[in-house]
Amino acid sequence: xKGATNPQSFDQIVREIFSPIYPVIAEQxxxxxxxxxxxxxxxxxxxxxxxxxVAKITNMHVTFFDQxxxxxxxxxxxxxxxxxxxxxxxxxxxxxxxxxxxEDFHLIISRxxxxxxxxxxxxxxxxxxxxxPGGIAYIGGGFGNAQLRENIVKTMSENNPNWRNSFKDKIxxxxxxxxxxxxxxxxxHFNIIDDESGFWAVITK
Ligand SMILES: C[S@@+](CC[C@H](N)C(=O)[O-])C[C@H]1O[C@@H](n2cnc3c(N)ncnc32)[C@H](O)[C@@H]1O
Numbered sequence: 001x002k003g004a005t006n007p008q009s010f011d012q013i014v015r016e017i018f019s020p021i022y023p024v025i026a027e028q029x030x031x032x033x034x035x036x037x038x039x040x041x042x043x044x045x046x047x048x049x050x051x052x053x054v055a056k057i058t059n060m061h062v063t064f065f066d067q068x069x070x071x072x073x074x075x076x077x078x079x080x081x082x083x084x085x086x087x088x089x090x091x092x093x094x095x096x097x098x099x100x101x102x103e104d105f106h107l108i109i110s111r112x113x114x115x116x117x118x119x120x121x122x123x124x125x126x127x128x129x130x131x132x133p134g135g136i137a138y139i140g141g142g143f144g145n146a147q148l149r150e151n152i153v154k155t156m157s158e159n160n161p162n163w164r165n166s167f168k169d170k171i172x173x174x175x176x177x178x179x180x181x182x183x184x185x186x187x188x189h190f191n192i193i194d195d196e197s198g199f200w201a202v203i204t205k
Pocket of ligand 1: 005014045046047049065068071094095096110111117118
């Protein structure tokens with residue numbers, strides 16, 4: 001495991017600093033994918049903020065998936081607070097061996113988790129395996145737009161002046177490897193978004 005995220009402090013950061021980004025990213029995902037119904041999987045969901053934001057603007061059922069029991073506990077609590085009990089499920093596991101049958105999801109989303117994965121080829125293969133034919137995976141990281149990113153970098157850098165740079169170092173190896181990995185997988189096509197919204201692989205099976 002490439003470093004772990006502390007659930008308590010991450011929850012605080014999401015609530016106090018990151019919270020405005022999730023509705024913006026959810027809108028971008030729905031705009032780009034046009035998927036508004038069926039089943040969605042949020043991989044490395046953390047406290048569930050992105051999956052919840054997607055559920056709020058669609059009719060999707062969202063499965064929250066994370067290796068951390070404690071993170072899943074937060075996502076379960078927040079999903080309930082957002083009245084999503086009937087449209088949510090919670091599964092603990094590792095993205096390298098997702099404990100879910102093949103071709104189960106119309107949409108797979110993941111934000112800020114992939115830099116922590118040990119083996120991107122295995123992880124992306126698993127994501128493609130559980131995606132339905134015609135389904136789309138939207139995997140990456142970012143802060144929504146330039147203004148939100150600027151505000152967050154400013155706030156996070158107050159406590160850790162090297163925050164932005166250490167973060168860039170963390171994501172570079174995956175960015176370099178990703179096109180080769182995606183070309184080797186059984187998908188229809190992929191598109192890399194690298195703009196003010198962040199860095200995202202949009203993968204159509
Ligand atoms: C930085 S947090 C991002 C959380 C959330 N997606 C967000 O944007 O707020 C990364 C999350 O990925 C999860 N994670 C890391 N490696 C994982 C793996 N191999 N399988 C499943 N989840 C993983 C961590 O437990 C953590 O909750």
